[in-house]
Every structure is written in C-alpha cells, then in structure tokens.
Amino acid sequence: MKTLLSGGHVVASGQPDLLAGGDLVIEGTTIAQLGPAGTLSRDDVDRVIDTRGSIVLPGLVNTHQHDWYVYGKGLGGDVLLEQWIAECLVPLKERLTVDDLRVASELAGLDMLRGGTTSSVNHQVNETTIAEEEAILGPVADTGIRQFFAKVIRPHDTGTGYAGALESFEKWDGTAEGRIRVGFVLEATAHWVALGTSSEEMITGGHALAAEKDTFVTSHIAGGTMSREQGYLRWVLETGRTDVQFLHRLGVLDDRWILAHTINPLRNDLDLIAASGSTVAHTPSSEAARGGGITPVKRMLDNGVRVALGTDGPMVDLTNDMLEQIKWTRLLQNQLHQHPSTIDLGKLVTMATEDGARAVRADGHLGRLAPGYAADIAVFDLTTLHAGPSHHPLATFVHATRGADAKHVFVNGEHLLDDGRFTRVDHLHVTELLQRAGDHAKALGRRAGLLPPD
Template identity: 70%
Template sequence: MRTLLTGGAVFVKDRPDLLGGGDVLVDGTKIAAVGRLTDEPADKVIDTTGCLVLPGLVNTHQHDWYIYGKGLGGSMLLEQWITDCLFPLKSSLTVDDLRLASEVSSLDMLRGGTTTAVNHQVNETTAADEDAILRPAAETGIRQFFGKVIRPKDILDDYLSARACHETWDGQAGGRVRVGFVLEATAHWVHMGTSSEEMIVGGHKLAVEKDTFVSSHIAGGTLSRDSGYLKFVLETGRTDPQFLHRIGVLDDRWILAHTIYPRDNDMDLIAAAGSTVAHTPSSEAARGGGITPVKTMLSNGIRVAIGTDGPMVDLTNDMIEQLKWTRLMQNQVHLDADSIPLEHLIAMGTAEGARAVRAENLFGTLEVGKAADIAVFDLMTLHAGPVHNPLSTFVHAARGRDAKHVMVEGDLLIEDGRFTRVDDLYITELLRQAGDRGRALARRAGLAE
C-alpha cells in the first residue's frame, strides 16, 4: 500500500525548505520519497496541512510498569524514593500487573507520537514476566527495546537467563522487539549489592556477542555527602564513568541514563567512548536530582538522547514535555535563549535515540529506504497556533496529545487522533483495570495512604 502524507511542514535534516510544505510517500513499510512530490500515485492520501511531520519520537529511557506509582513518593528525594517507594512496589509486582502496564504504557506513548521506547527493567524477570511484558507491547505496534536485567547474586543463572531472553525475543514482531541488557553501574546500585565488576564485564561481553545495547543508571540522584552520589564518589575515589572506563567496558553500546553529575574527566571519557547520555529532565527535576549539563556535553562531543523515565517519577510519558524542559532548563542555566538549536533538539528525540539503540540505519530520520516510523503533530490548535516557526511551536507549545497520525513501519496506528486497533471503550476499561491494580499494588507494598 502506498500512502502520501502531503502539505505539512516536514522535518528533514539539511532541508529547511520543506518546513514550508512538503510530502512524504510511504510504500509498504518503507519511506519511498521525501520532498515536494507531484503526480505520485498513492492508495491513500493524508492531508497534513497545518501539521509538523517528523520521525517517530524515540524514548531512550522508560520504565513501563511505573504507571502504577503515579503520585506515590510525594516529596521524597531520589535516594529515599528508591528505598521507600520503588523497592517495595517492585517486590510486590505480579505477572498480570506487568502485562497490563506494558499495554497501557505502550498505548500512552504511541498516542503521544513515540514509536520506539527502551524499557529499562529495574526488576529481575522470568520467562513468564518477559512474555507478559513483550507480547502486549508487540500487539500495540510500538517498537520496544527491552532491557533485560543481569544481577550479581546468581550471576551464572542470570547470564543464562539473559541469553535465553535474547534468543527468544530479539527480532520478534517483525523485528519491532529487540533485546539488550541492563547492567547497573552507578555507585548507589553497587552500594546496594545489585552490581559488581564481574557482572558488568560478563554482561558487556554478552552484549558484544549479541551486538546489542547496554542500559545503566549513571551519576544520578542528589549530590549529598550523607546519602547521595557524592558520598559514594568520595568513598570509592572514582566516578561511575571512570569505573566503566577502568574495567574496559565503556563503549558506544552504553545508554547512560541521567548522568546528572559528570566530574573530573567524565565527559572526555564518555565522548571518546561514543556512549549516549539519556537525558530525562522532568524526572530529574521531580526528585530534586539537579540539572544535567546537556549544553556542555554537546559542546564536548557527547551524544545526548531523550527519555521520560516513567510516570512514577514525574507522572508523564510525554516526550514533547521532555524536549521543552531540556531546552528551557539549559536556557536558564546558561542565560542563553538558544542554548540548544531546535533542529538538534528534535534530533535528540529522534535520530540520536535511534543511534543509541544501534538502529540508526533503520529509523530515526525521514529518509528514502528507512522504516516508515512517522509522527504527524497538529499545530493548528488553540494552545499552539498561530504558527510562525513550526519547530519552535512544536517544542514550546505542542503536547503529546497533538499527535494526529502515527505510523510504525507504514502501519497507521493513530489516525485523526484515534487508535486504529482499539476503541475508546477498550481504553476506558484498560484504565479502570490499571487504577484497580495500582491501588492494590500500593496496598501490598504498604504505600496506600
């Protein structure tokens, strides 16, 4: 089937003229042509006038089951939130909780124009857990890059489990499901016994063998001498990036989530390794974590992508919010109204995310031959219009709910703002179940009231 998206502002690197109006032709699962197209035969024509057409957003750091913790944790700083909120909830999850959360989170992200997400696990998963997470996600049509946890406690069993997960799921759903590994390396996790040098080296070796990504929380939390990241830096005499560099594993496979507090030569090490920082600005602000020096990182040659972290932290999966927060916070820190150029900022939410999961040749830009992962955002709204600069309007005034059409591999999953695979009654029932499960989970974890 050939689908023509016509008349919208089209975001293509090095083609600013297309922001004045352009077209994208999709043939089957691939992008067949981009530009100002005339007389192109198409089975379906979608008028995108008044809209911004861009690659589907790529969320490089997300925890799907966090939907159940929205609003819990109150005013806790990160370190207390981890021990008093996250861990009790994590230990009380059921397989059915994971199944429902996966579907709701995937639909939520698709509705906001996110076509790819890295689901970074903080909990150990069995084969049954992985089926509960990945099967419903695949059925929604989203791309999921699943981060399988490896832990040091039963390390040999975890290596076998990680290998089995990769062999079972990597490449499923026509390649929309991919599997990488979570190797927690930040000082907090080492202190809690959930990381070790042996585990990281062995897990990284497996990632190299499978040619996949590695995700890890790095240099985050508060900069407290009593319980925060600084405490562990002073005790160990090294930073998280220095640790990874010293044991010989820091390379371009790593997605370094947060990285709020790079110190000493950290930025040089990250840049030289080609690792990607996954920046989650509203999450970091919600827990009093600080402001990641994104502008300085970019100036230092570090690749930075964008993530949402999960709604238990900041109550949102909206990637546009993250783009806006990223730019405004860097503007404020640097007293610069153009701290991150809009074109690069949007690339951080698209192309850089694709590169982080080692899929830059597959999606992330609107190029002929790439997968038709496309999001069309309506800018003709009361809260966004009138439009002078579509990129500025998108970043500063649009919302995730403005996604009008969303495609993954040419499959139109959102059309005119509505799901094509499920109806409103189905969504309402999902949300009712999610509410019931969230409250029951909070009670089991001792966090209700």
C-alpha cells in the same frame, strides 16, 4: 500499500526546504520518497493524508522508560531520590504480579503512541522470568509500538554463564515483525555496587555478551543528590572514582552504553563519554521532580557527547510525554546558562529521534525521514488553540505543542493513530484498560503499604 502525506512541515535531515511544505510517500514498511509539496505523483497511491498545518517528524525515540511505573503516579511524595527509592520504588517493585505487568505494558504503549513516541527502551529494575517477559512483551506486539527491552543481569548470573539473559535474547529479539529488540541492563552506578547488586565480573561479562549479540546495554549513572551522607557524592569520595571512570577503567565504556540521567558528571567524565561514543539518556522532568539537579546538557553537547531523551516513568514525574522532555531540556538549559537559545531547535528534534536511534544501534533504520528508513512517523497538529498561530514550525513544536496533539502515528508503515484515534483498539477498550489499570494500581499500593487498606 502506498500512502502520501501531503503539504506538512516535513523535518528531514539535509532538506530544510521541506519545512515550507513537503510530501512524503510510505510504501509498505518504509519511506519511499520525499519532495516539496505537490511534486510527488498521486497516481499510484492508495491513500492521501492532508498534513497541511502540521509538522511531520520521525517517530520519537524514548531512550529511558520504566513501563510499570504507571502504577506509582503520585505515590512518591515530596522526597529526594534516595528516600523515594527506599520508601516507594522498592516496596512496589517487590509486589508486582504478572497481571500487573501485562496491564501496565499495554497502557504505557498506548500512552506513548498517543503522544507520537514510536520506540522506547523499557529499562527493567527487576529480574524477570519468561512468564513475566511474556506479560510485558505480548502487549507490545498487540499495540504495534517498538520496544527495546532491557533485560536485567545480576552478579549471580555470572555463575550460570548468563543463561537467563541468553534465553530471553534468543526468545524475544526480533519478534513482533522486528519491533521487539533485546539489550541488557548492567547497573554500574556506585549505589548499586554498594548494595551488592553489581560487580566488576558482572559488568565485564555482561558487556562481552552484549558485544557478542551486537546489542545495547543501559545503566543508571551519576544520579541522585550530591549529599555526603547518602547521595552520589558519598560514593565518589569513598571509592575515589566516578561511575563513568569505573566503566572506563574496566575497559567496557563504548558506544553500546546508554547512560541514564548522568546528572552529576565530575572530573573527566565528559571527555570519557565523548571518546567512547556512548549516549546520555536525559530525562529532565524526572530529574526536576526529585530535585536531582540540572544535567549539564549544553556542556555535554559542546564536548561532543551524544545526548538523547527519555521520560523515565510516571511514578517519578507523572508523564510519559516526550514533548515535555524536549521543552524542558531547552528551558532548563536556558535558565542554567541565562541565555534564550542554548540548544538549537533542530538539535532538540534530533536528540528525540536520530540520536535515540543511534543509542539503541538502530541508526540507518530508525530516527530519520529518508528513503529506505522504516516508516516510523509522527504528525503533530500546529493549529490548536494553544499552538496557533505558528510563524516558525520548529519553535511552535518545541515550545507550544503537546503530546496529545499527535494526529497520525505510523510504525513500520502501519497507521496506528489516525486523526487522533487508535486503529488497533477502540475507545471502549481504552476506557476498560484505564479502569483495570486503576484497580491494579490501588491493589499494588495497598500491598506495598503506600495506600490504606479498604
């Protein structure tokens, strides 16, 4: 099957002329050709899609996401992170059912696909059984999205030789035509160490397992408030080290790490992150929603740190929209530095695509529009009432386009969103899914004591 995308503003590394109008050919599961508009042959293609008036990008890569958080939209209240974790997150996560996980996984996958996200890191906060993982990953196979499933490792796993993590890796990694990959969650932030849900042995052993399997690891790092009473600053003062220094001193900080949030880097943290090649997963709307502070992204980039983007999960900020993260990243940095162009527009796109692919060790395969790369592609309409007229495609995309403006989305060459409509599921199925998700959310909220009983 060969498909020609013709006439759009194509964002391809090293080929800025394609923004003036370019063509792209998908053959099978990969990108076969790129060229200026009208230069590629139509003789042997099976379908031509007119992308004039649209911007054509690599599929967006969400490097920090919690799929089941769809159930907590609006339940968090106006409280700081530490209180929100204790009063909202923990009561909900302790009462999740297998069916809850299955419905949430499908809804989150479709929501992200509808917004042009083709890959996400599903960072688990719960230990998961094989049955629970089947509930999470079955819908991934069904929807067609890619997922980098991050399996939790806990201190007690050291006594079993990480048997659970190994079982999950062997069972799921590479399944769904390669669209499911497995990495590990090694929580290393001071809060988790203080709670007894992290240990030095767990981190060093879990990291060695990740190196053996050549996969990624992810952790919440340097987040929360800077309170001396209950926040991150308290633990830094008590332990005498930052989260990043902790990983560095253990000798495990390397390019496998996705450091989620990293809102409050201190001391020599940025130098250590840059030298290690690890990636910060920046989630600006989530951090703003909890009043956690503004991550110093410009300073990170200036310091040579790789920064990718993520949504965190809609229990925090009510959105899975990666376009919001792109826009918020630039606007908050502009505000922080009091300058209107703190981060280059092209760099913002790279953060949401290529840098995310590098974070999950999929560079050379995902994150770019180039021959030989997987045909994970998102096409966004720039001719909407809220976006047009457009003089500068990248500026329009970053500042005016919304996730729902995605017209076409491909994963592995499969056309999963065609002119704004899903190809694997129909409208009735989505309507029924939303109803089921609403029922599950209400029941879970009641079990957790966050909603009144019937």
